[in-house]
Amino acid sequence: MSKKINTKLSKLIKYYNLINYNLVFNNKEIIRYKKKELASESTIEKSLNNLSQEISEIRGCKLKDNASKQVFSDGNSKSKIMIIGEGPGANEDKEGLPFVGRAGQLLDKMLDAINLNRSNVYITNVVNYRPPENRKPTDVEVKRYLPFLKKHISIIRPKIILLLGSTAMNAILENSDVISKMRGKWHEVIIEKSKIFTIVSFHPAYLLRQPDQKKFSWEDLKKIRDKIKNLNIKIEKN
Numbered sequence: 001m002s003k004k005i006n007t008k009l010s011k012l013i014k015y016y017n018l019i020n021y022n023l024v025f026n027n028k029e030i031i032r033y034k035k036k037e038l039a040s041e042s043t044i045e046k047s048l049n050n051l052s053q054e055i056s057e058i059r060g061c062k063l064k065d066n067a068s069k070q071v072f073s074d075g076n077s078k079s080k081i082m083i084i085g086e087g088p089g090a091n092e093d094k095e096g097l098p099f100v101g102r103a104g105q106l107l108d109k110m111l112d113a114i115n116l117n118r119s120n121v122y123i124t125n126v127v128n129y130r131p132p133e134n135r136k137p138t139d140v141e142v143k144r145y146l147p148f149l150k151k152h153i154s155i156i157r158p159k160i161i162l163l164l165g166s167t168a169m170n171a172i173l174e175n176s177d178v179i180s181k182m183r184g185k186w187h188e189v190i191i192e193k194s195k196i197f198t199i200v201s202f203h204p205a206y207l208l209r210q211p212d213q214k215k216f217s218w219e220d221l222k223k224i225r226d227k228i229k230n231l232n233i234k235i236e237k238n
Contacts (some may be wrong), residue, residue, distance in 0.1 A: 016196035025088035044077050044120050049153045055148050062143060063087075067129035069096040072180035073152075075122040080233045081109075081224075084149070085125045086167040086203060087137050090195050103204035107164075109202065110217065116227040120236045122156055124149070126171050142171050159231055161189075161196055162224060165203030172198060184220050188226070197227060 052072045058064055069090040074097045076137075091101035099107045111117055127137045127145045137145075149171065153161070163169045166179045172186055183200045201220040202213055228235065 007025045033094045044155060048073070048077060048152075051148065051149050051151055051155065053143075058144070061129070061144065063127060063129035063131055063137070066132055070128050071096055071125065071130070072097050072128055073122065073124040074098050075118045076120055076236065077122060077156060079120055079122045079156070079236075080159040080231075081116065081121045081162070081228070082153065082156055082160070083121055083123045083164065083166045084172065085123070085164045087125050087127040088130040089134050089205075090130070098125050102208060106204040106207060110221060113218070114221050114228075116235065122158065124152055126167050136167055137236070146171055150191055153195070153196070157194055158196060159233055160224065160227055162220075163198060163200045165206065168237065169200045173200070183216065184223065186223070187224075196233070199223060199227075 030112055033134070052070065052163060053077060056070055065072075067088070071092045075083075084205060088098065091100050091102070092098055096103070108117065111121065115185065127141055128148070131137050131141070147204070163172055169179055169182055170176060173182070175182060179200060180200065183202060185196045185199065187200075188195055189198050199220060202210075202217050207214050
C-alpha cells in the first residue's frame with residue numbers, strides 16, 4: 001500500500017513540475033503583455049530618434065545651415081491623431097518645438113475646443129528647419145523633406161491627420177488646388193500600406209491674420225471630433 005502511495009506521490013510531483021504549479025497556485029496577477037507593450041513603445045521612440053538623426057545629417061540644405069535647431073515634433077507618439085504644419089518660425093527655432101509662438105497658442109485653443117491637447121495628439125511640420133524670415137518652404141525643400149515626413153507618419157501610424165495650411169496639403173495630398181476649396185473634406189491616403197483619414201484646415205498663422213475665417217476652422221474641428229468618435233479612437237485624458 002505504501003509503495004502505491006509513494007508512486008502516486010511521485011507522479012503528482014512530476015505533474016506539478018510540468019505545469020509550473022508556482023504559477024497555478026500563486027495569487028499574484030500574471031502580466032502577460034507588459035513586456036511586449038514596453039518593447040513596442042521603446043521601438044517607436046528608437047525609430048523616432050533614428051529619424052531625427054537622419055534629418056540632422058542632411059547635407060546641402062540652406063534651411064538647416066541657417067537654422068538654430070532642428071524642430072522635430074511635440075506631443076504623444078502613441079496618439080492616433082497627427083497634426084502637420086508648414087515649418088518652424090522664430091519661436092520654434094529658438095525652443096526646438098513646433099507651434100510654440102502665437103500660432104501655437106491659437107492651435108492649443110483650437111484643440112481644446114474639441115477636448116484635445118498636446119498630451120494626446122502628435123505634432124510635426126513638413127520641414128524641420130526654419131525657412132529664413134518665416135517664408136514658405138520652396139518646392140525643392142518640400143521635396144527634400146517629404147520622404148522623412150512620410151517615414152515619420154509610418155512610425156506614428158495615425159488614423160487621422162490634420163493638415164494645416166497649403167504646404168502640408170500639397171505635400172501629402174499632392175494637390176495644387178487652393179486651400180479654400182480643399183479644406184473641410186476628408187481624403188484617404190495610403191502610406192506604408194496604412195489607410196489614413198486626412199482633412200485640411202487653415203493654418204493658425206493665417207487665422208491670426210484673417211480672424212473672420214475661424215468659423216470655417218471650427219467646422220473642420222467638429223468634423224475631426226466626429227471622426228474620432230466614429231473610428232472609436234481612444235483619447236487619453238491629461
